[in-house]
Amino acid sequence: MNDDEGARIRQLLDETLSEDDIVHENSEDEEDQLEIDVFEDTDDTDADPNFEVDKQSDVSDDDEDDDFSRRRQRKKQRLDYNILPCTSTPRTVTQLASTPRPASAPAATPQAFTPPAATPRAVTPQGTTPRAVTPQDTTSQAVTPPAATPPARGILVNSAACKDNHLTTRELFDNEWSGCRYKCVMNSERFEFILNCLRFDDRETRLERQRGDPFAPIRELWDDFVLNCKTKYRPGSYVTVDEQLLGFRGKCPFRMYIPNKPSKYGIKIVMACDTTTKYMINGIPYVGKKTQTGGQPLAEFFVKEITRPIHGTNRSVTMDNWFTSVSLAEDLLRDPYNLTLVGTIRANRKGVPSELMNKKERPVNTSLFLFDREKTLVSYKPKKNKVVLLLSTMHEGNHINDETHKPDIIHTYNETKGGVDAMDQLCNNMSCSRKTQRWPLAVFFGIMNISFVNSYVIYCTNNLEKGNQPANRRTFMKELFMDLSRPHMQNRLQIPSLRRGLRTMICGVLGIPDNPGAAPPPEATNGSIASIHNDFDFVCEFLEIITVNQEEKRSQNRSLRHSRMPPKKKPKFAYKHEDLLLALDDVKKGESINSASKRFGIPQSTLSLQGIW
Secondary structure, X not given: OOHHHHHHHHHHHXXXXXXXXXXXXXXXXXXXXXXXXXXXXXXXXXXXXXXXXXXOOOOOOHHHHHHHHHHHHHHHOOOHHHOOXXXXXXXXOOXXXXXXXXXXXXXXXXXXXXXXXXXXOOOOOOOOOOOOOOOOOOOOOOOOOOOOHHHHHHHHHHHHHOOOOOOOHHHHOOXXXXXXXXXXXXXXXXXXXXXXXXXXXXXXXXXXXXXXXXXXXXXXXXXXXXXXXXXXXXXXXXXXXXXXXXXXXXXXXXXXXXXXXXXXXXXXXXXXXXXXXXXXXXXXXXXXXHOOXXXXXXXXXXXXXXXXXXXOOOOEEEEOXXXXXXXXXXXHHOOOOOOEEEEEOOOOOOOOOHHXXXXXXXXXXXXXXXXXXXXXXXXXXXXXXXXXXXXXXXXOOOOEOOOOOOEHXXXXXXXXXXXXXXXXXXXXXXXXXXXXXXXXXXXXXXXXXXXXXXXXXXXXXXXXXXXXXXXXXXXXXXXXXHHHHHHHHHXXXXXXXXXXXXXXXXXXXXXXXXXXXXXXXXXXXXXXXXXXXXXXXXXXXXXXXXXXXXXXXXXXXXXXXXXXXXXXXXXXXOOOHHHHHHHHHHHHOOOOHHHHHHHHOOXXXXXXXXXXX
């Protein structure tokens, strides 16, 4: 992928963001981030609905502990059919690439994108690409059928594209609020049931696995997702390492508090993204004090592990002052890493001399350089009482821009530091996240949001390489919703007892005539955006058929309505005028009104009134 294609992909992604949401990459300094672990000792994945964050203390009374234990005991008595276990049998993944990615290929060229052709497992959604599953032995496990979650994932995709994720389920499935597309896929009760029952591991072995890994309830799904991200795309020459905070305020054993993030409370994920296309290459969740670092400093451990897919490729990694250190820069230059580093560094790091600190006698817009073999440390003074320190193993010399009077290291850092922040903004701009008290489900929503961005980057790159004009992101996600939901809606049309109004809505969404005897339209081939949606004649044809047949349908419905009307009720008393006269004569001769009414079938009130007159 050349620079023009990368710029075009970046332009397409920025079209979905407003001007106020675009990452500003022209600042040369960063403030230290305050990160606090909250509720470190909690180890439950089911959230307490009455849970609130206490910023002052973490002390609980005995009554609260007893109440909490009683609630836990009631939750443990739930039925097992609400759990969708996930086996550890190896699975084969539907390949999006024709050839595996070589380890030493710095060119920013993505691999060929082959859309899925297999049925995905119920509990392992991958956002855009269903995955093939090898046969597994599930005789002892109650698993929801594989066709349960693809339509639910389609609903999540469309809610992200239309920005309906903030609506309640009742509003989401209300025709007046959100149209009829959600209701055509499934009803609201089914959608809520799937989300409430969605689990990503085996509950029987969860406690044992959580002792060594607090992320165990969704670890398998996360590892499979990250593996796909690593192998389906080759990043460019510049990679950004930073953290993303998945917003979550419920109970979580490794929840973080970062005040300068929009969500402030949530689950911290350290990730590496392509600076140009914002594609997420790798991600590692922070699980608190139980993180296995192997004796390394936490920041160095994250950088070395997060950049594993690009080791030995001579790429440049940009990071902030939480990660950067002199020892890390030296290690990345050696085998097997072979990476260069550009990043801000804190003044209290080991190896930073005091001569580079702020001096009152130093004029503003001046720079001091320090060279040590491959390393370059620069001290830039943008204001009177402020100094910015940057470390680089990529630059050589003391080059300063004549217009801005800033070193080239600062310009490179400003241009490459916003990869992860832009990815986070793209995820929040079209998000499928819904309110939940379970942190594994919040992580699952985060996986879906990241997969939306990654799949769109692959789609744009492949189309630009072929010389085609890619669709915008909203159109791409709407077509993704149709690809996931179309088979389920076609299956619903085969139900004989389906309501007439719902059948009409489904036919309108699918673009087929509302005729039970008509043959269904041919299914869109894989990669429908690049094939059928470049030619709208097929869709327009069925739209014309629906428009022309509207009056015929209305007339047929009227005749059908009249034919189904119940017959008029036969009156209880049906008599002739001659019988009324005979009955009156008998009454005058002395016969009782009651006997005359029964004999001639005439109401007693009629005979009484006639007799009076």
